[in-house]
Amino acid sequence: MSNAYFQVPMAENEPVQGYAPGSEEKEELQAAIAELKSNPIDAPMVIGGKEVRTGNTVSMHPPHDHAYNLGSFHMGDKSHVEAAINAALTAKKEWANTPWQDRAAIFLKAAELLAGPFRARMNAATMLCQSKNAFQAEIDASCELIDFFRYNVQYMTEVYAEQPESAPGIWNRLEYRPLEGFIFAITPFNFTSIAANLCAAPAMMGNVVVWKPSDTQIYSAQVIMDLFKAAGLPDGVINMVYCDGPAAGDVVFNHPDFAGLHFTGSTAVFKHLWKTIGTNIDKYKTYPRIVGETGGKDFIIAHKSANAKEVATGISRGAFEFQGQKCSAASRAYLPSNIANEIIEQVKTDVNSFKMGNPEDFSNFINAVIDERSFDKIAGFIDYAKSSDDAEIIAGGNYDKSKGYFIEPTVIVTKNVKFKTMCEEIFGPVMTIYIYDADKFEETLEILDQTSEYALTGAIFSTCRYAIGTATKMLENCAGNFYINDKPTGAVVGQQPFGGARGSGTNDKAGAAMNLLRWVSARTIKETFVPATNYRYPFLG
Numbered sequence: 096m097s098n099a100y101f102q103v104p105m106a107e108n109e110p111v112q113g114y115a116p117g118s119e120e121k122e123e124l125q126a127a128i129a130e131l132k133s134n135p136i137d138a139p140m141v142i143g144g145k146e147v148r149t150g151n152t153v154s155m156h157p158p159h160d161h162a163y164n165l166g167s168f169h170m171g172d173k174s175h176v177e178a179a180i181n182a183a184l185t186a187k188k189e190w191a192n193t194p195w196q197d198r199a200a201i202f203l204k205a206a207e208l209l210a211g212p213f214r215a216r217m218n219a220a221t222m223l224c225q226s227k228n229a230f231q232a233e234i235d236a237s238c239e240l241i242d243f244f245r246y247n248v249q250y251m252t253e254v255y256a257e258q259p260e261s262a263p264g265i266w267n268r269l270e271y272r273p274l275e276g277f278i279f280a281i282t283p284f285n286f287t288s289i290a291a292n293l294c295a296a297p298a299m300m301g302n303v304v305v306w307k308p309s310d311t312q313i314y315s316a317q318v319i320m321d322l323f324k325a326a327g328l329p330d331g332v333i334n335m336v337y338c339d340g341p342a343a344g345d346v347v348f349n350h351p352d353f354a355g356l357h358f359t360g361s362t363a364v365f366k367h368l369w370k371t372i373g374t375n376i377d378k379y380k381t382y383p384r385i386v387g388e389t390g391g392k393d394f395i396i397a398h399k400s401a402n403a404k405e406v407a408t409g410i411s412r413g414a415f416e417f418q419g420q421k422c423s424a425a426s427r428a429y430l431p432s433n434i435a436n437e438i439i440e441q442v443k444t445d446v447n448s449f450k451m452g453n454p455e456d457f458s459n460f461i462n463a464v465i466d467e468r469s470f471d472k473i474a475g476f477i478d479y480a481k482s483s484d485d486a487e488i489i490a491g492g493n494y495d496k497s498k499g500y501f502i503e504p505t506v507i508v509t510k511n512v513k514f515k516t517m518c519e520e521i522f523g524p525v526m527t528i529y530i531y532d533a534d535k536f537e538e539t540l541e542i543l544d545q546t547s548e549y550a551l552t553g554a555i556f557s558t559c560r561y562a563i564g565t566a567t568k569m570l571e572n573c574a575g576n577f578y579i580n581d582k583p584t585g586a587v588v589g590q591q592p593f594g595g596a597r598g599s600g601t602n603d604k605a606g607a608a609m610n611l612l613r614w615v616s617a618r619t620i621k622e623t624f625v626p627a628t629n630y631r632y633p634f635l636g
């Protein structure tokens with residue numbers, strides 16, 4: 096036990112490495128890819144620190160080369176979810192009583208390991224598993240995750256420092272204990288950092304976790320578990336199971352010790368889980384915390400005063416980086432008639448210059464989408480546009496899954512402001528543009544506000560301060576992350592806390608103190624130094 100107030104190192108964003116030709120980091124990354132490819136893995140679940148293999152194996156393949164075998168994972172069932180809950184509850188007593196500075200040290204160590212010896216392997220696994228190019232892997236699997244660890248440690252101390260006032264003669268205190276029970280983390284395929292953070296944030300606050308990653312992210316999830324172990328996270332604090340989602344849910348959501356859900360994924364799945372928890376509410380010891388970040392239909396609107404080149408670049412990067420598989424990816428744009436053609440011509444030039452292919456070739460800007468299900472769904476949207484009189488495809492529009500799940504970045508121009516692809520989340524490299532009468536800016540903002548169930552990210556491009564002010568006010572419910580003269584993607588931990596409202600989630604802002612607050616239960620303690628010895632009020636005499 097230490098009698099001191101510790102100050103944690105001031106968090107700073109991890110610098111993004113460039114991977115330029117001939118750079119040391121590029122050579123390390125290529126060596127890590129080669130090393131991973133020469134050693135197909137046999138991925139176990141991790142329950143109570145033990146590797147669990149069932150023999151029921153599922154093979155894993157890079158999305159850009161589905162004939163290539165990366166290894167396989169061992170599929171579990173309900174019994175493994177039960178075992179993971181038991182392991183978590185067993186680990187809980189000691190972990191919940193571990194001093195905060197020891198918990199902080201583990202996650203700060205994880206950050207340093209990832210910035211150093213784990214970096215190339217984590218990026219390489221993310222490139223092979225999720226078909227990210229080197230830059231996209233670097234900003235996700237390394238930088239964003241390092242930032243999550245470092246900033247959350249700092250935010251944790253800020254949460255604990257928040258204390259009430261005390262009147263003379265008494266001392267009021269707030270203590271922030273972990274939730275009573277275990278946390279269930281359900282994570283998406285698209286960000287390695289999000290998967291790790293959904294487990295790490297509650298664990299940092301003293302909770303124990305059962306983690307179910309997406310099947311298509313298991314290859315990089317293995318490296319996350321190795322990182323936690325190397326950082327010294329005790330066995331049982333985070334338990335990773337591979338199990339069919341509904342089967343896992345059936346065990347977890349019927350368990351009396353279920354204390355919280357930390358979810359990122361689609362809106363439909365989250366709503367289903369919320370309903371299940373609501374139905375089972377009488378079964379739990381405590382009201383479960385429900386935190387979910389979900390889908391988006393993210394927009395760019397340009398005002399007639401905007402700079403066309405800036406808007407075009409916002410579209411090209413905002414819509415197509417990582418094949419549009421970011422919850423924040425721009426997928427609808429409202430362009431004013433006076434500069435629409437100029438913007439569209441620039442976007443077409445950009446898109447036609449994109450190189451698409453295997454991320455191991457560092458000159459490829461576009462890679463594959465995650466799996467066949469996703470490929471077919473995105474192709475369905477493109478086919479719908481092809482067959483519609485309301486829409487014209489002006490760039491891309493082709494797709495091919497013979498070797499990998501490749502979809503050309505596709506730009507649709509529609510005459511129907513409520514066209515299907517202006518309203519529904521596609522989660523792929525498809526951008527739909529609507530050209531509005533440049534003098535109907537406010538009317539268009541109103542339509543934009545009413546077009547989608549989501550409110551995740553959005554951007555206004557304008558050189559007119561009044562137009563920026565109008566859009567910022569009129570669109571205040573449309574986006575949890577709003578950008579002025581920038582693409583609506585690429586939020587950085589510590590700089591743009593991330594999360595959306597409406598159908599996009601509970602807006603608890605990943606990588607912020609307000610998210611950490613969801614994983615603690617506060618107890619107020621009042622201590623009176625000299626207790627009263629007489630019940631009478633003064634006026635009673």
Ligand SMILES: NC(=O)c1ccc[n+]([C@@H]2O[C@H](COP(=O)([O-])OP(=O)(O)OC[C@H]3O[C@@H](n4cnc5c(N)ncnc54)[C@H](O)[C@@H]3O)[C@@H](O)[C@H]2O)c1
Nearest residue numbers: 282283284308309340341344360361364388389390391422
């Ligand atoms: N708002 C954000 O911060 C954010 C970030 C990343 C991704 N997303 C969203 O995630 C989605 C893409 O990710 P995805 O395809 O992995 O999402 P998904 O909803 O298909 O899957 C997410 C997770 O839920 C699990 N799951 C599915 N059905 C389940 C059930 N009935 N019970 C329990 N678990 C179940 C999946 O196996 C996976 O682990 C998009 O909608 C995207 O917008 C949002």
Ligand SMILES: N[C@@H](CCC=O)C(=O)O
Nearest residue numbers: 286421422423584585586
């Ligand atoms: N930090 C990311 C979150 C993306 C979610 O899929 C971004 O803003 O691009």
